[in-house]
Amino acid sequence: MEISLKHLTKSFPGNPKKNIPDTIAVSDLNIEIKDGELMGLLGPSGCGKSTTLYMIAGLKAPTDGEIWFGDQDVTHLTPEKRGIGLVFQNYALYPHMTVYDNVKFPLTNLRVETTKKATKVLDNLEIKKILEENLDEILEIIKSSLFKGKFSKDASARKLVYRFHIVTSLAERIFKFGFQFLNSEDEIKAKKEEILNKLEEENKKELESLTSKGFTVDENYVVLKDGVPVEEKRRLTKDEIDALVQETARLVQINEYLARKPSELSGGQQQRVAIARALVKKPKVLLLDEPLSNLDARLRLQTREEIKRIQKETGITTIFVTHDQEEAMSISDEIVVMKDGIEMQKDEPQEVYNNPKSLFVAKFLGTPPINVFNGYISNKSLYIGEEKILTSDKLTEDKKVYVGIRPEGFMCDEHVNEKDKVLTLTCNQIVTMGRDMSLVCSHKELCGDEAKLIIDSDVKVSIGSVKFALKPNKVFIFDGESEERIEF
Ligand code: ATP
Numbered sequence: 001m002e003i004s005l006k007h008l009t010k011s012f013p014g015n016p017k018k019n020i021p022d023t024i025a026v027s028d029l030n031i032e033i034k035d036g037e038l039m040g041l042l043g044p045s046g047c048g049k050s051t052t053l054y055m056i057a058g059l060k061a062p063t064d065g066e067i068w069f070g071d072q073d074v075t076h077l078t079p080e081k082r083g084i085g086l087v088f089q090n091y092a093l094y095p096h097m098t099v100y101d102n103v104k105f106p107l108t109n110l111r112v113e114t115t116k117k118a119t120k121v122l123d124n125l126e127i128k129k130i131l132e133e134n135l136d137e138i139l140e141i142i143k144s145s146l147f148k149g150k151f152s153k154d155a156s157a158r159k160l161v162y163r164f165h166i167v168t169s170l171a172e173r174i175f176k177f178g179f180q181f182l183n184s185e186d187e188i189k190a191k192k193e194e195i196l197n198k199l200e201e202e203n204k205k206e207l208e209s210l211t212s213k214g215f216t217v218d219e220n221y222v223v224l225k226d227g228v229p230v231e232e233k234r235r236l237t238k239d240e241i242d243a244l245v246q247e248t249a250r251l252v253q254i255n256e257y258l259a260r261k262p263s264e265l266s267g268g269q270q271q272r273v274a275i276a277r278a279l280v281k282k283p284k285v286l287l288l289d290e291p292l293s294n295l296d297a298r299l300r301l302q303t304r305e306e307i308k309r310i311q312k313e314t315g316i317t318t319i320f321v322t323h324d325q326e327e328a329m330s331i332s333d334e335i336v337v338m339k340d341g342i343e344m345q346k347d348e349p350q351e352v353y354n355n356p357k358s359l360f361v362a363k364f365l366g367t368p369p370i371n372v373f374n375g376y377i378s379n380k381s382l383y384i385g386e387e388k389i390l391t392s393d394k395l396t397e398d399k400k401v402y403v404g405i406r407p408e409g410f411m412c413d414e415h416v417n418e419k420d421k422v423l424t425l426t427c428n429q430i431v432t433m434g435r436d437m438s439l440v441c442s443h444k445e446l447c448g449d450e451a452k453l454i455i456d457s458d459v460k461v462s463i464g465s466v467k468f469a470l471k472p473n474k475v476f477i478f479d480g481e482s483e484e485r486i487e488f
Contacts, residue, residue, distance in 0.1 A: 001069050008065035009027055009064040010025045038308070038331060038332055038334075041320065042322060042323070049321045058082050069082065093270060093273055093274060097262075100258040102262065103254075103276045103277050107236055121207065132196070177191065177195055254269060285316070288319065292307075334346060335349050368454070370476070371446065371452065377486075380396065382403065382488070384445050389423060390421050395486070403475065404477075405476075409471045412461060422469055423467070434457065
């Protein structure tokens with residue numbers, strides 16, 4: 001599902017009596033999100049990310065502008081009518097319910113419009129297939145469900161569901177056939193034949209009953225009346241609900257924990273349950289509001305990978321809100337960077353890093369962050385202090401600028417030629433980190449306390465004054481007033 005935001009604006013009224021001005025949380029946002037794309041909405045606290053997400057979800061009404069899902073204007077639709085799944089940072093699971101019931105919850109009152117199917121026949125065919133192809137394995141599973149000498153029906157059903165991806169009621173029917181009470185091969189064989197015949201007989205009767213009521217079925221057992229599929233609007237059946245819960249639980253890999261309560265799960269597993277609950281209704285759009293921020297560093301990394309996998313597997317259009325640039329960079333197909341309710345840049349992650357359009361974006365992305373110096377353009381050359389950094393015909397206007405240099409943009413040793421354009425920094429600290437070396441440096445034109453440089457650890461550097469050559473593609477010039485990028 002493609003999403004378009006058109007001139008989307010949200011202001012919160014202030015209070016003139018208390019001298020509180022209006023807040024423009026989101027201002028004239030125009031964004032297209034492609035079908036199946038994962039878009040990261042990135043920006044500092046208070047920049048309007050959550051407000052944007054809640055407007056897309058239908059939880060907050062825009063002051064102006066429109067929201068389109070495909071060719072439908074959803075601006076004034078209720079959240080239920082938008083077909084979205086929403087995940088918050090605090091999971092918001094029901095603590096007294098099992099994981100199964102938590103995931104099932106959104107389906108309980110759901111009404112669906114579907115074509116009628118001969119479900120009893122389909123169920124019987126599924127059991128028949130499993131008995132014909134996997135009887136030995138079924139016998140193993142049923143035997144392994146003996147616990148302290150007693151047969152556990154629940155455990156047996158769960159194992160059958162887990163192994164054969166069937167609904168619980170079918171698993172229960174299978175173990176109720178009583179294979180566990182049989183000993184000899186001949187008995188088992190005879191039982192299997194008896195069941196297969198019984199299923200065959202039931203199906204024949206069911207189809208005859210449908211025919212007697214004037215229905216037919218097609219090759220997929222869709223029920224037809226006068227050759228046309230019969231449509232019905234109804235609640236989901238217990239089996240349909242079970243099938244959806246099991247399918248979603250498998251997708252997010254929580255199917256082993258369905259019988260547990262949320263408190264018996266780790267934070268990452270709980271968040272996966274919240275994602276399952278958002279996905280179980282098969283929404284067209286998945287909205288994630290800082291879903292990883294309550295997790296510790298290791299789980300955050302793991303869950304981030306999980307979300308990426310689930311998103312790719314389902315192909316669901318997803319918006320992921322975060323203030324963590326590294327998270328946004330690693331998970332998103334595209335990133336929108338926001339500041340004060342305004343879109344600053346929308347691009348692929350690497351492009352936002354390599355080609356920031358403004359000082360704000362350049363500073364927001366990258367660890368360690370970009371090093372910013374006061375500089376000026378004079379006579380088509382860029383200067384930091386007295387040192388000429390580079391020359392370009394494109395630098396036509398003499399003016400005050402900011403110069404951003406990425407930590408990996410500095411070269412020393414054999415790269416530095418006295419005649420080259422160099423920048424001299426005072427190196428105060430050297431930290432070797434295996435392959436790379438981190439230098440902490442100072443310079444009188446530096447904005448901020450210290451510059452952090454990453455260079456190859458083979459290079460010889462010592463404390464004190466060091467001359468650096470610069471990689472031109474790691475140097476960015478920004479207007480001293482507007483802070484917009486100046487190309488060179
Ligand atoms: P965070 O990362 O901290 O959650 P955010 O980028 O999601 O921040 P929003 O929650 O969208 O930011 O808030 C955007 C701006 O709107 C903020 O300045 C906030 O104070 C303001 N705001 C949000 N909700 C209201 C409200 N109900 N009434 C008044 N101002 C609000």
